[in-house]
Amino acid sequence: MAASAPDRPLLEAEDIHTRLGGRWLHEGVSFDIGRGEVVALIGGSGTGKSVLLRECIGLLRPTSGRVRLFGEDIWSLDQLSVNRVRSRFGVLFQEGALFSSLTVAENVAAPLDVHCRLPRRLRDEVVALNIRLAGLPMDAADKRPSELSGGMKKRAGLARALVLEPELLFLDEPTSGLDPISAREFDHLLRVLCDSLGLTALLATHDLDTLWGMVDRVIVLHGGRVIADGPVDQVSRMEHDWIRAYFSAHSGGRTGDEHGI
Amino acid sequence: MDRPAPFLELREGEAGWVLRLGGEWRIGNLTRIEGLLADIRVPHDTPLRVDAEAVTGLDSAGVMLLVNRLRAAGVVWSNVDLAIADPHQRTLVQLIADRLDARARPRRRRRRLLPMIGRHAEHLWRLAADYFTFFGRLVYALRDLARQPGRFRVREFTTQLEATGLDALPIVLLMNFLMGVVFAFLMGIQVAKFGANIFVVDGVALAVTRELGPLLTAILLAGRSGAAFTAQIGAMKVTEEIDAISTLGLSPMQVLVLPRLLAIVLTMPLLAGMGDMVGMLGGALVAAWQLDITPYTFFDRLRAVLPFNTLLFGLYKTPVFAAAIAFIACRNGFAVSRDARSVGEHTTGTVVQSLVAVILIDSAFAVAFPEIK
Numbered sequence: 001m002a003a004s005a006p007d008r009p010l011l012e013a014e015d016i017h018t019r020l021g022g023r024w025l026h027e028g029v030s031f032d033i034g035r036g037e038v039v040a041l042i043g044g045s046g047t048g049k050s051v052l053l054r055e056c057i058g059l060l061r062p063t064s065g066r067v068r069l070f071g072e073d074i075w076s077l078d079q080l081s082v083n084r085v086r087s088r089f090g091v092l093f094q095e096g097a098l099f100s101s102l103t104v105a106e107n108v109a110a111p112l113d114v115h116c117r118l119p120r121r122l123r124d125e126v127v128a129l130n131i132r133l134a135g136l137p138m139d140a141a142d143k144r145p146s147e148l149s150g151g152m153k154k155r156a157g158l159a160r161a162l163v164l165e166p167e168l169l170f171l172d173e174p175t176s177g178l179d180p181i182s183a184r185e186f187d188h189l190l191r192v193l194c195d196s197l198g199l200t201a202l203l204a205t206h207d208l209d210t211l212w213g214m215v216d217r218v219i220v221l222h223g224g225r226v227i228a229d230g231p232v233d234q235v236s237r238m239e240h241d242w243i244r245a246y247f248s249a250h251s252g253g254r255t256g257d258e259h260g261i
Numbered sequence: 262m263d264r265p266a267p268f269l270e271l272r273e274g275e276a277g278w279v280l281r282l283g284g285e286w287r288i289g290n291l292t293r294i295e296g297l298l299a300d301i302r303v304p305h306d307t308p309l310r311v312d313a314e315a316v317t318g319l320d321s322a323g324v325m326l327l328v329n330r331l332r333a334a335g336v337v338w339s340n341v342d343l344a345i346a347d348p349h350q351r352t353l354v355q356l357i358a359d360r361l362d363a364r365a366r367p368r369r370r371r372r373r374l375l376p377m378i379g380r381h382a383e384h385l386w387r388l389a390a391d392y393f394t395f396f397g398r399l400v401y402a403l404r405d406l407a408r409q410p411g412r413f414r415v416r417e418f419t420t421q422l423e424a425t426g427l428d429a430l431p432i433v434l435l436m437n438f439l440m441g442v443v444f445a446f447l448m449g450i451q452v453a454k455f456g457a458n459i460f461v462v463d464g465v466a467l468a469v470t471r472e473l474g475p476l477l478t479a480i481l482l483a484g485r486s487g488a489a490f491t492a493q494i495g496a497m498k499v500t501e502e503i504d505a506i507s508t509l510g511l512s513p514m515q516v517l518v519l520p521r522l523l524a525i526v527l528t529m530p531l532l533a534g535m536g537d538m539v540g541m542l543g544g545a546l547v548a549a550w551q552l553d554i555t556p557y558t559f560f561d562r563l564r565a566v567l568p569f570n571t572l573l574f575g576l577y578k579t580p581v582f583a584a585a586i587a588f589i590a591c592r593n594g595f596a597v598s599r600d601a602r603s604v605g606e607h608t609t610g611t612v613v614q615s616l617v618a619v620i621l622i623d624s625a626f627a628v629a630f631p632e633i634k
Contacts, residue, residue: 144602192356
């Protein structure tokens with residue numbers, strides 16, 4: 001169903017350098033993400049995962065290097081083209097970043113109102129669909145974000161990220177702040193949505209279970225560079241101090257047989 | 262990019278009706294797709310086959326519209342024979358049809374007069390109850406403070422003295438000065454008509470000390486310090502700092518409310534007193550310039566017509582204003598719920614409610630003591 005250049009990666013980060021607060025955060029980070037892949041970005045706290053994500057979605061300009069989304073270098077586009085590119089990807093921020101003065105339904109409708117003028121009734125139908133897709137009960141639609149639990153906020157944020165039918169989804173710590181059961185449910189939901197909607201996803205995460213459960217590929221950020229890039233079981237066996245420490249952080253000897261829950 | 266428009270056709274095949282669709286069934290074409298679907302009359306008692314082989318692009322909104330409209334026309338989706346080539350599209354259709362199964366629309370909130378009145382009445386009732394509760398907590402806190410004066414938060418108190426007093430001084434002086442000028446100017450025009458120029462002193466003295474000075478100061482502090490109290494306490498509520506204070510075994514009333522309340526109760530009479538002085542100064546300036554009353558004559562007359570009691574009466578009101586403002590502001594700060602919007606709402610509430618309170622208190626004083634001996 002993808003008519004436009006299926007061989008070209010959806011996201012290409014090329015030799016990204018970032019200097020923040022007087023020190024180099026990224027010293028030449030490069031990676032590609034192809035259509036249909038679900039990729040996790042891991043790394044210790046402070047290695048700049050979130051910063052990298054912000055650079056990819058055009059919120060923060062890297063000191064040098066290139067970010068190409070759908071083949072277009074977003075840091076050399078004019079505002080109009082950037083907005084056109086932005087309507088093709090969705091972002092789920094860490095705390096959901098819902099607009100606190102709007103109800104859930106209005107939050108989900110917000111991107112539609114900006115990018116896609118629809119008659120009101122049709123718009124409401126699309127909003128209802130996305131609220132359902134994100135696994136929220138319909139009575140959550142009229143609630144305000146302050147009335148929702150952490151997990152429901154994430155789901156509402158996901159509904160908002162999905163509403164414009166994006167091809168690419170960015171998720172910053174999708175399971176942080178959720179209990180293990182909700183976190184696995186959320187992983188499962190994401191995987192189902194990615195598979196059925198044909199989504200490509202890049203998620204910054206700390207959650208080992210997410211890695212084993214739903215990710216096609218892992219990119220490891222360490223010391224300002226990408227030190228590993230590949231399938232989870234391959235990366236987890238790599239001989240590197242940080243990677244070994246990371247994957248053995250869960251005591252009880254997690255093994256590869258849990259792959260593919 | 263060249264994208265084929267969505268199309269839809271219904272014809273009778275050998276095994277029932279066939280709905281053939283093709284083109285781009287995506288959110289960008291949604292309005293068009295809806296138009297197409299609206300024109301189709303699907304017979305719902307015969308088997309239906311949906312042939313989507315010619316669809317080039319399909320997204321969840323497109324599927325939703327198809328499923329919703331066919332269902333609305335009486336078609337049972339699970340009986341539909343679906344022909345679709347792309348396996349991705351097939352899973353998409355299945356997912357959407359599953360999720361849409363239990364159908365419910367977001368209810369639109371309808372505004373009707375009677376429920377609205379009811380809601381507002383209930384809101385007012387709760388507000389009143391909440392104020393009473395807060396008043397009770399405040400009384401307890403004051404009692405605890407009287408028992409253990411050593412636990413008073415001196416540093417917070419002095420910080421608030423500076424914020425509500427010293428920092429507010431320039432604006433209070435400027436406003437009171439201007440008010441004195443304006444009042445003397447307008448009154449001067451009237452008294453000059455009768456050749457009773459000297460009576461401008463009586464007017465300015467009484468107006469500034471009894472009403473203008475205290476009231477103006479109270480209004481400024483309600484907007485300035487009252488709003489600040491609510492916003493500070495509200496923001497602390499949002500970041501759970503207030504819970505942290507309670508967990509440390511401290512009382513938020515002792516730590517946050519009492520220092521603010523006592524500071525503003527102390528500073529407002531001082532500010533109003535200085536406001537009175539510059540107000541009269543402004544009056545004297547206008548009198549000298551417009552009515553040829555020398556400052557010496559002005560202040561000489563002032564001594565004769567302004568008993569010290571009148572000045573004090575005006576100042577006596579200010580601690581009451583201050584207490585009301587601090588009380589309302591802190592109550593609203595604690596009433597903030599954990600989101601950004603709520604902070605703004607309650608800050609607005611503080612300013613409005615404390616202005617109302619100030620005017621009401623002022624009226625009560627005026628009625629209770631119409632004449633000062």
